[in-house]
Amino acid sequence: MAPRGYGQDCSIARALEVVGERWTLLIVRNAMGSDCRFESLLDSLGIARNVLAQRLSTLVEAGILERIPYRDRPVRHEYRLTGRGRELAPVLAALMQWGERNCPGAQPAPDRALVHTRCDHPVDLVLRCRSCDESVPTSELVSDPGGPATGDPPADNRPLTATAATGPDTH
Amino acid sequence: MAPRGYGQDCSIARALEVVGERWTLLIVRNAMGSDCRFESLLDSLGIARNVLAQRLSTLVEAGILERIPYRDRPVRHEYRLTGRGRELAPVLAALMQWGERNCPGAQPAPDRALVHTRCDHPVDLVLRCRSCDESVPTSELVSDPGGPATGDPPADNRPLTATAATGPDTH
Numbered sequence: 335m336a337p338r339g340y341g342q343d344c345s346i347a348r349a350l351e352v353v354g355e356r357w358t359l360l361i362v363r364n365a366m367g368s369d370c371r372f373e374s375l376l377d378s379l380g381i382a383r384n385v386l387a388q389r390l391s392t393l394v395e396a397g398i399l400e401r402i403p404y405r406d407r408p409v410r411h412e413y414r415l416t417g418r419g420r421e422l423a424p425v426l427a428a429l430m431q432w433g434e435r436n437c438p439g440a441q442p443a444p445d446r447a448l449v450h451t452r453c454d455h456p457v458d459l460v461l462r463c464r465s466c467d468e469s470v471p472t473s474e475l476v477s478d479p480g481g482p483a484t485g486d487p488p489a490d491n492r493p494l495t496a497t498a499a500t501g502p503d504t505h
Numbered sequence: 506m507a508p509r510g511y512g513q514d515c516s517i518a519r520a521l522e523v524v525g526e527r528w529t530l531l532i533v534r535n536a537m538g539s540d541c542r543f544e545s546l547l548d549s550l551g552i553a554r555n556v557l558a559q560r561l562s563t564l565v566e567a568g569i570l571e572r573i574p575y576r577d578r579p580v581r582h583e584y585r586l587t588g589r590g591r592e593l594a595p596v597l598a599a600l601m602q603w604g605e606r607n608c609p610g611a612q613p614a615p616d617r618a619l620v621h622t623r624c625d626h627p628v629d630l631v632l633r634c635r636s637c638d639e640s641v642p643t644s645e646l647v648s649d650p651g652g653p654a655t656g657d658p659p660a661d662n663r664p665l666t667a668t669a670a671t672g673p674d675t676h
Binding site: 343344345346347348349350351352353354355356359360363397417418420421422423424425426427428429430431432433434435436437439440448449450451452453454455456457458459460461462463464465466468470472473474475476477 | 514515516517518519520521522523524525526527530531534537538539568588589591592593594595596597598599600601602603604605606607608610611619620621622623624625626627628629630631632633634635636637639641643644645646647
């Protein structure tokens with residue numbers, strides 16, 4: 335997890351040290367859908383047994399999954415997302431959205447959704463401007479290495495503040 | 506890009522086939538900050554020359570970057586994000602936000618931001634419920650493999666619809 339030099343001491347780089355690998359995020363995706371047992375993950379992902387074991391250990395060490403016994407003889411475990419793991423939902427939502435737009439599948443997309451439990455309605459991923467409060471298309475975004483001139487974080491409990499998706503211009 | 510069996514014909518999996526690798530997303534991050542020349546990327550990323558060349562080719566083939574000459578003798582190119590590449594901004598914003606919360610750096614985070622060009626104010630990444638229109642914390646999200654019961658997409662030009670960040674329960 336050590337920064338690899340200038341430009342790497344960045345929250346995106348640090349996040350990718352933990353989750354920047356195909357299998358890791360697919361395991362998290364499945365765990366969000368209650369697919370959290372070793373044999374089940376092995377079947378659905380088509381991943382090698384040793385690779386899956388290694389990725390699960392990494393995710394437990396990183397505090398993204400926790401390992402919980404569900405049977406005694408023989409002992410079997412399942413892997414549940416921690417709060418930190420659940421916070422990866424926006425990453426998966428953003429990848430899903432990009433994939434839906436840019437990588438069409440062989441079959442029509444299934445009707446999966448991230449749903450707000452209190453309302454039972456789906457959620458949308460939005461980049462919202464702090465000034466005009468509008469949803470901002472990516473064509474109207476620019477990276478500002480100097481940081482925001484003004485603007486407070488949003489008032490809800492858990493602001494999903496998007497300060498800094500990019501590296502500085504001096505890279 | 507071929508699906509690897511059941512559970513892999515999923516927009517998240519397809520997106521990760523293209524961008525699910527540490528260097529790829531760091532190159533996109535730098536390109537959003539105008540760092541788009543080979544030697545500059547080489548310096549700032551600390552990546553091997555052959556690996557960088559290979560990742561840039563992949564990104565050009567995938568339509569995420571375009572290769573544009575900026576000098577004649579000798580010919581030198583720079584790599585600019587396409588529209589498709591710019592649409593990765595929410596993925597970077599989500600990774601940045603998760604990294605800021607969960608992978609603190611050795612130094613205080615720099616004041617980088619994604620800024621709305623029309624307002625010159627930073628944007629926030631929000632998961633917004635279509636019913637109550639509130640920002641939804643990840644603790645109130647659930648994956649619904651059957652899809653939304655109700656709810657229309659948002660009315661703005663480019664809805665960032667987060668249908669399906671997770672796999673079905675049967676994985």
